Amino acid sequence: MNVGITxxxxxxxxxxxxxxxxxxxxxxxxxxxxxxxxxxxxxxxAIDEDAVTLALEAAYATLRxxxxxxxxxxxxxxxxxxxxxxxxxxxxxxxxxxLGNNYLAGDLEFACKAATAGMQLTAGLVSSGQIDxxxxxxxxxxxxxxxxxxxxxxxxxxxxFLIGKNPLATxxxxxxxxxxTPDFWRRDGIRYPSHAGRFTGEPAYFAHVMGAANLLxxxxxxxxxxIKYCVFHMPNAKFPRDVAGRLGFSQEQLDPSxxxxxxxxxxxxxxxxxxxxxxxxxxSGEMIFMVSYGSGAGxxxxxxxxxxxxxxxxxxxxxxxxxxxxxxxxxxxxxxxGYLKNTDKI
Amino acid sequence: xLGRTGRIVSWTIIRVPPGDFSYQAPYPxxxxxxxxxxxxxxxxxxxxxxxxxxxxxxxxxVRRTSRPEVSEVIPYxxxxxxxx
Amino acid sequence: xxxxxxxxxxxxxxxxxxxSPRILAKKAFAEALDDxxxxxxxxxxxxxxxxxxxxxxxxxxxxxLFAQELGLNAPAFKIEGACASGGLALHNAVxxxxxxxxxxxxxxxxxKMTDHKPEDVxxxxxGAGTDVERMSGATFPGLYAILARAHMAxxxxxxxxxxxxxxxxxxxxxxxxxxxxxxxVTVEQVMKSTLIADPLKLLDCSPISDxxxxxxxxxxxxxxxxxxxxxxxxxxxxxGLAERESLTELAATKKAAKKAFTLAGVSPSDIDIAEVHDxxxxxxxxxxxxxxxxxxxxxxxxxARGEVTLGSKGLVVNTSGGLKACGHPVGATGVxxxxxxxxxxxxxxxxxxxxxxxxxxxxxxxGSGATAVIHILKI
Numbered sequence: 001m002n003v004g005i006t007x008x009x010x011x012x013x014x015x016x017x018x019x020x021x022x023x024x025x026x027x028x029x030x031x032x033x034x035x036x037x038x039x040x041x042x043x044x045x046a047i048d049e050d051a052v053t054l055a056l057e058a059a060y061a062t063l064r065x066x067x068x069x070x071x072x073x074x075x076x077x078x079x080x081x082x083x084x085x086x087x088x089x090x091x092x093x094x095x096x097x098x099l100g101n102n103y104l105a106g107d108l109e110f111a112c113k114a115a116t117a118g119m120q121l122t123a124g125l126v127s128s129g130q131i132d133x134x135x136x137x138x139x140x141x142x143x144x145x146x147x148x149x150x151x152x153x154x155x156x157x158x159x160x161f162l163i164g165k166n167p168l169a170t171x172x173x174x175x176x177x178x179x180x181t182p183d184f185w186r187r188d189g190i191r192y193p194s195h196a197g198r199f200t201g202e203p204a205y206f207a208h209v210m211g212a213a214n215l216l217x218x219x220x221x222x223x224x225x226x227i228k229y230c231v232f233h234m235p236n237a238k239f240p241r242d243v244a245g246r247l248g249f250s251q252e253q254l255d256p257s258x259x260x261x262x263x264x265x266x267x268x269x270x271x272x273x274x275x276x277x278x279x280x281x282x283x284s285g286e287m288i289f290m291v292s293y294g295s296g297a298g299x300x301x302x303x304x305x306x307x308x309x310x311x312x313x314x315x316x317x318x319x320x321x322x323x324x325x326x327x328x329x330x331x332x333x334x335x336x337x338g339y340l341k342n343t344d345k346i
Numbered sequence: 347x348l349g350r351t352g353r354i355v356s357w358t359i360i361r362v363p364p365g366d367f368s369y370q371a372p373y374p375x376x377x378x379x380x381x382x383x384x385x386x387x388x389x390x391x392x393x394x395x396x397x398x399x400x401x402x403x404x405x406x407x408v409r410r411t412s413r414p415e416v417s418e419v420i421p422y423x424x425x426x427x428x429x430x
Numbered sequence: 431x432x433x434x435x436x437x438x439x440x441x442x443x444x445x446x447x448x449x450s451p452r453i454l455a456k457k458a459f460a461e462a463l464d465d466x467x468x469x470x471x472x473x474x475x476x477x478x479x480x481x482x483x484x485x486x487x488x489x490x491x492x493x494x495l496f497a498q499e500l501g502l503n504a505p506a507f508k509i510e511g512a513c514a515s516g517g518l519a520l521h522n523a524v525x526x527x528x529x530x531x532x533x534x535x536x537x538x539x540x541x542k543m544t545d546h547k548p549e550d551v552x553x554x555x556x557g558a559g560t561d562v563e564r565m566s567g568a569t570f571p572g573l574y575a576i577l578a579r580a581h582m583a584x585x586x587x588x589x590x591x592x593x594x595x596x597x598x599x600x601x602x603x604x605x606x607x608x609x610x611x612x613x614x615v616t617v618e619q620v621m622k623s624t625l626i627a628d629p630l631k632l633l634d635c636s637p638i639s640d641x642x643x644x645x646x647x648x649x650x651x652x653x654x655x656x657x658x659x660x661x662x663x664x665x666x667x668x669x670g671l672a673e674r675e676s677l678t679e680l681a682a683t684k685k686a687a688k689k690a691f692t693l694a695g696v697s698p699s700d701i702d703i704a705e706v707h708d709x710x711x712x713x714x715x716x717x718x719x720x721x722x723x724x725x726x727x728x729x730x731x732x733x734a735r736g737e738v739t740l741g742s743k744g745l746v747v748n749t750s751g752g753l754k755a756c757g758h759p760v761g762a763t764g765v766x767x768x769x770x771x772x773x774x775x776x777x778x779x780x781x782x783x784x785x786x787x788x789x790x791x792x793x794x795x796x797g798s799g800a801t802a803v804i805h806i807l808k809i
Contacts, residue, residue: 014392046391047370048409052422056408060348083420092422096348096408321430330430332394341369356583356677358575359628360567364556365549367567375568377576377672387672389566400583411565423565 003126004167004304006069006133007313009061010276011054011158012263012327015044017339019152025336026147033152038237042155042264044334045141047342049156051079055093055139058160062135063097065316070164073131074104074122078114078268079139082107085188093137104131111184112233113294114138114268115159120300122163123171133164140267145192146345153236155264159272168309169279169288173220175301177211184295195295204297205235209243212299213291217247220303224248227303228286231274233293234260249289256281262328275304277324280317284308347406347424352380354402359395366412374398378426380406392427403429433527433659435645435807436652437466438769443641443757444610451483451542452499454642458762459500459538462644462769467653473646474532476506479519479539480761483508485554486546496538512558513709515539516764517664517794517803520645524662527649534648539765543638551638555760558797560670571635571710573671573798575627578712580677582629585727587715589629593620594734595711596633596754602740603751605782610639610757617734620711634711639757643766657775657790660696661806663689669800680799683720687793690804691722698722701745701806702787703774705767707795708752717793718747721804740782749774749782764794768805775809 018041020030034040045054055077063069075097077090090105104125108114115138122134139158144150163171183204186193196204209232217223224230230249232240237260244254257274259266266273271292278288288304317323321330340346357376360367367373374390376398390398391409404426411423439461441454463470476497483489493506511518516539523537543551556564559573581587597617603609615633623632647659665685668674675681691697698721706721708714718729718738723745732738738747750756750770753763771790773779794803 046409048391048411048425050410050420052420053407053409056348064349087419096422332392356576356580358572358579358630359625360569360572361624361628362552362569362571362626363549363567364553364564364569365547366553368549370567373567375566375572375576377677385672387560387563387566387568387670412567421565425566 002167002170003123003163003165004170005161006164006167007062007065007067007162008276008279009058009160010273010322010324010327011057011061012043013045013049013054013156014330014332015046015334015342016041016331017044017334017336021336022151037152039153039260039264042153043157043266044339044342045156049141050083051081051139051141052083052089052092054141054156054158055089055137056096058139058158059093059097059135059137061322062160062162065313068166069162070132072099072103072133072135074125074134075099076106076108076118076122076134077137077139078108078118080109080111080114080267081141081143082109110298111294111296112267112270113292113298113300115272116292116300119161119163119302120174120176123174126163126165133162136161136163138269138272140269142265142267143192143343150195153265155266157263157266157269157273159269159276167307168313169304169306172303172305173216175212175215175219176298177208177215178298179208181297183297204295205239205293206243208297208299209233209291209293210246212301213247216301216303222303226287227253227289229256229278229282229288230254231257231271231278231288231290233271233291234258234274235265237261259324273324279310280314280323280325282306282310284310348408350380350406351429352378352404354398354400354404355379355385357390357398369413376426378404389425390427391425397428405429431528431649433524433647433649434652434656435647435659435768435772436656437462437646438644438772439465440608440643440766440769441641442608443639443759445544446640447544449640451540454542454640455496455499455538455540458642458644459536462536462646466646468534470501472534473502473504473536475504475526475535476500476502477519477523477535477537478506478508479516479537479764480508480541481510481512481515482541482543482554482760485557486551487542511801512796513707513760514764514794514796514801514803515761517792517805518764518801520765520768520805521662521664521803523647524659527647533650534646537645537647537765538642539762540642541759541761542640543759544640548638563670569627571630572627574710574712575630576671577677577716578629581712581715584678587730589621590617591730591734592634592711592715593617595708595714596620598733598739599708599748599752599755602749602782603755606751606756609751609755610637611755630710636709636753636758639759641757641759641762643762643769645765645768645772655809657772657807657809659805660808661690661693661804663693663804665689665802667800669797671798680716680720680795680802682799682802683717683793683795686802686804687721690806694806694808696789696806701789701791703749703771703784704745704747704791704793705750705770706747706793708748708754709758713795714747714752721791721793740784746784749779749784764803767792767794768807771807775807
């Protein structure tokens with residue numbers, strides 16, 4: 001089964017806020033905060049953007065890439081900021097994209113791993129021959145309570161992947177690891193999430209990422225030294241560096257995926273955007289190891305192999321100024337008041 | 347209507363908005379001539395007011411148009427943003 | 431057949447907190463009836479021009495309402511064309527007499543706007559535009575600002591020249607006891623006023639007003655000398671600005687004006703006095719060019735130099751104070767314009783009289799130029 005990514009697209013909103021400006025607003029020591037988080041700035045949506053509009057940008061960019069797409073039989077959107085509690089994001093996106101009516105639309109939710117679950121599900125639909133190809137979109141305009149620690153990292157971005165046959169990057173194997181671990185949650189009807197402090201570390205992030213990663217390494221028999229790049233969910237700048245080291249990956253293998261260093265944590269789009277950033281520079285024959293993490297908790301692990309066709313989409317994205325490196329550079333800064341306005345807090 | 351490019355042929359900055367749009371003001375509204383000749387009217391986003399000029403190249407995007415009441419469906423519509 | 435305009439009445443325009451639409455209508459009509467010197471029973475039909483009664487007041491069916499209120503017991507109609515409602519009401523009245531259906535009919539323009547929040551009025555007024563314009567967050571000042579900017583770019587019209595429209599119209603209004611604003615303004619004051627929609631500022635924009643105006647027309651030869659309606663012409667253009675061919679003219683005005691001059695057998699240079707639709711300063715500039723009083727690009731400078739101000743030789747524009755200074759109760763404006771012409775042509779304009787005025791023209795526009803109505807009166 002030669003199933004994998006046949007196209008992909010990304011979107012980062014233009015606005016940024018510097019972490020030091022948030023710290024100053026709350027009279028914290030800016031240097032300390034920036035140093036401890038390892039992040040200098042994060043992306044902020046415009047006042048009229050939401051998870052739907054971000055999803056559209058990434059999905060449209062994905063479908064714009066010329067090439068055999070086959071009939072799109074499914075659209076799964078993963079987010080933790082779907083604008084409606086009841087009413088699908090996926091059908092709004094599907095309608096505006098002009099997908100017609102003959103497709104499966106689904107909204108997924110599982111903290112930061114909503115979309116990667118969608119990638120596994122879609123791969124299943126394609127390999128079983130049920131559909132030609134399926135679109136998966138990761139999108140978030142993450143919310144955080146002012147003055148809470150999460151305020152420094154919660155960001156906005158989207159990434160979309162078309163999964164089909166004869167791909168630019170083949171999905172060699174995947175695993176998933178799940179348990180009931182409430183490290184970060186938001187009750188129905190409540191505006192801001194809560195978290196369990198240090199509990200979000202070892203028993204949550206590390207246990208599940210390592211769990212899924214080790215399952216995948218065992219299943220495939222592959223060693224980290226055979227892999228060119230690795231991508232992990234990035235809630236901050238420290239955790240992915242830490243878990244990469246523990247699993248036996250080097251900093252060079254991890255570096256190109258670290259979108260968090262530039263834009264913070266766009267939740268469901270974190271590891272998907274990291275994957276896209278790596279695909280933007282990867283070469284044929286190289287393997288990519290990717291593990292997401294969703295609080296509550298679970299991790300999805302993937303092993304990808306890049307094919308020669310990747311050059312075409314890299315060229316296309318560059319021409320349209322859509323490479324991760326280009327989108328990151330297209331930015332304009334807000335002050336803290338502008339940030340509060342854009343995120344609907346005042 | 348997504349991803350259509352065009353150029354600004356005239357514009358204004360709305361400073362006294364209609365009720366539904368008050369939280370967005372001030373904002374630019376422009377007449378855009380799309381590639382192909384058709385003209386549309388749309389809000390210009392992701393752009394400082396000083397950056398707007400005759401002939402500015404823009405692309406159509408989908409954004410929320412106004413803030414809905416809690417019981418209402420969210421309105422989405424076409425706006426334009428500059429292509430740099 | 432000749433159509434004579436035998437009587438006119440106009441209420442004070444302004445923020446009339448204590449005055450209802452019914453009282454406004456009664457006042458305007460009574461004044462017109464008195465001016466005409468005919469018994470009420472001779473009025474065979476009533477044409478009402480109004481835009482916002484439904485959306486702001488929840489009240490439709492104005493024909494029946496005012497027929498009853500004015501004690502007319504006659505056929506009655508509400509006619510709507512955004513800010514051209516008044517002019518359109520008169521056009522329909524003229525046609526009803528030309529068709530021989532009626533001999534003597536009354537036209538009433540009435541609007542009550544000040545009882546509502548400005549944002550609600552701004553939203554309601556955008557009912558004159560397209561749904562896409564509403565969705566874009568555009569306002570009426572915004573649409574005309576887009577026209578202003580295009581005109582300024584193409585013809586080098588300046589903001590100071592546009593301010594000259596407001597200065598002139600405030601001067602004229604200072605001589606009109608019915609006007610909303612009787613204080614004069616300077617170019618500097620206009621330039622310093624708050625931006626509403628760049629480049630249009632507060633003093634470039636007509637106000638929100640209450641008011642009513644009434645006119646009585648008849649095909650019966652009147653006892654006293656009365657002006658004749660020698661042309662009543664209407665044209666439409668696309669509803670939305672984006673779909674217009676040009677952003678530096680209102681084609682509907684050009685079309686209607688051409689028709690009107692042909693009907694009347696006169697040309698622009700014959701007109702002594704004009705009431706044009708200055709909802710925003712740029713609108714007067716466009717009107718003077720589109721009607722044919724000035725070539726493209728020349729009107730703004732001419733107005734700023736005082737060429738159409740009371741006291742100058744030749745054409746005088748907006749002696750009532752225009753929409754800017756007399757006020758703009760939307761449905762009443764088109765009728766007030768013709769009432770002003772009637773007063774001028776019968777020598778009853780007091781301190782703002784244009785001496786020897788024989789031929790008058792009124793231009794009434796709906797929306798951002800989707801409807802234009804031109805009337806020419808001759809004595």
